[in-house]
Amino acid sequence: MEKLGCKKQWHLVFWCLVLVLPLFLIAECSVTERTRWNPASTSEQLRSFPPVKLHGRHDTHVVLDNGLVKLTLGNPGGMLTSIEYNGMDNILEHRNKETDRGYWDVIWSEPGEHGHGNILSGLHGTSFQVIGEDDNQIEVSFSRRWNPSDNNSTVPLNSDKRYILKRGCPGFYTYTILERLEGWRDINLPAVRLAFKLQGSRFHYMALSDDRQRTMASPEDRRAGKVLGYKEAVLLPDSVNPAIKGVDDKYQYSCDNKDNRVHGWISSDPQVGFWVITPSYEYRSAGPVKQELTSHTGPTSLAVFISGHYSGKDLNVFFRDGEPWKKVFGPVFVYLNSGSGGDNHQTLWQDAKEQMLVETQSWPYNFPLSKDFPHAHQRGTVSGRLMVRDRYISRELIPARSAYVGLAPPGELGSWQKDTKGYQFWNQTDDEGNFLIRGVRAGNYNLYAWVDGVIGDYKYETDIQITPGSEIRLADLVYHPPRNGPTLWEIGIPDRSAAEFFVPDPDPKLKTRLSRSNSDKFRQYGLWARYTDLYPDQDLVYTIGSSNYKKDWFFAHVNRRANDIYEPTTWQIIFHLGNIEYTGTYTLRIALASANGAHVKVWMNRDPNTTRRLFSTSLVGRDNAIARHGIHGLYWLYSVDIPASYLQSGRNTMFLQQSSPSSPFSGVMYDYLRLEGPPRSS
Known part of the structure; x- marks a missing residue:
């Protein structure tokens, strides 16, 4: 009897395990619903997942399906028309045209005064090809070759858009190869990007860092709002959710290339996250501190590779004299995850961050099939040690x-x-x-x-x-950093940013909740106008030894508004010197974190209204970082020799004037200023 009772108990335990354990596992895996995806997974590790399938290769649409994600692409154009995942029939905005959901595009123009303006051109393929196909991976290509006999409205580039779907992968990879052959006509190329427009009725929560995430305004909210100083900035109506009141402007959500690794949107019903993961910025322009757009109201999610944001035309690509060129943009990984109800925003975000780390550690990928994308063994490494010698x-x-x-x-x-x-x-x-x-x-x-x-x-x-x-x-x-003599005084920190200086509170009517900790206070709209509020009659005066640059040095040297016009502003730096070395030369270092249509002039102990200046920059900068809530743009460094005759023992006054009054956004952000004495003998 004891044996029989024990047998019944084991039957009970067995059926509990069969019926209850799967539910427990589902609950435990409610976020990712899978083990962590790794792009380096072997075919043996992926055997438990359904094989990847390709449908419709001869139809108007091509479908890639791995049992987790189903992609529908126009054939041969290669525009992404549908993403199915976790019961959502289309993550993309189905109300948009098929060519306006998920796509690669460029902005281009012809040079010269007789050239047309910028043209937005979708990279529509004219030929479809299966590059590789087996149970574990499918890579497809939508390409177009430019013919020199094409009319002038067609961008003179060859393009090859690739999409990769792998077995067991909760997402997909995409990259594009752009090419010019020798002798092709001259063009400017201001922008290359990848864009996704998501279902507006479902995706309302956006995240791009631990601190910068929030419920977003809708396009309807923007249409009901008031356009401010430029079309991207809209003051939302009072009727919106108090949590999103203030200003909506896509530039408020920019970040540096080095930090632009993962961003995206979350749908609450069903709980689905859509994430653009950039495992490397090797293919983005201008290095690690170039600022770029991420996600913004739409809901829209971007991967931008070339643009003039926070730099102006300096970062346009200029092709002249028939220059050949080829570049691979990507791969970018689009990652999808899901939850099981409730408020899973943070859980989905943390999961996306963990996946980003996996992708980053797996770079460079070894699965793209284009010969133009070298795998890890085809690349090299460089190592060393960097030291600084500054004898002062x-x-x-x-x-x-x-x-x-x-x-x-x-x-x-x-x-x-x-x-x-x-x-x-x-x-x-x-x-x-x-x-x-x-x-x-x-x-x-x-x-x-x-x-x-x-x-x-x-x-x-x-x-x-x-x-x-x-x-x-x-x-x-x-x-050996620039240095002529000992530091007599300095203002700021040489870090290519104006973030350490005084950033004012915004106009209360314009204040927007952009982050949890207010760490990016400079992202608020209209801060340039606060200079006039704080200095309505007299300009900034900074006294070395008693002033504090965190409180007393305004983050941007801008114009003052007076009677609907903008006036140049002249700042003063007051400092004291002991005995002057009249046989020596002093040096002023001016490092700019940003410049936009600016003209900086310097006087030393001379009346700027009546005397010739000591130094002047040319009209510099087009980065527009002041208007676009950036704390830096391109970096500029000037070294100014100051003859000892310009200085005096005791009190000295340096005048810094930003003399270009063309707009409220004309000005500079200083990174760092330093006055050096004459060189000392060793």
């Missing part, structure tokens, strides 16, 4: 801690920040200044660097040639 700080070499060190196409000092045609590879040093740059494409590069807390740029004097599989170890590199 230390007699010893100083390790360049947390410095950015990168490989970019050969050019002048600092040219990487304007490079748009090539690839760039960056990493940060450790506390000892050591760096390791992996996954570098074969080619010829210069090595560049800058050190947080140290003024200026570094460039290694010798070109670096990368070959497949090469491992290059450089001898210790030593950066």
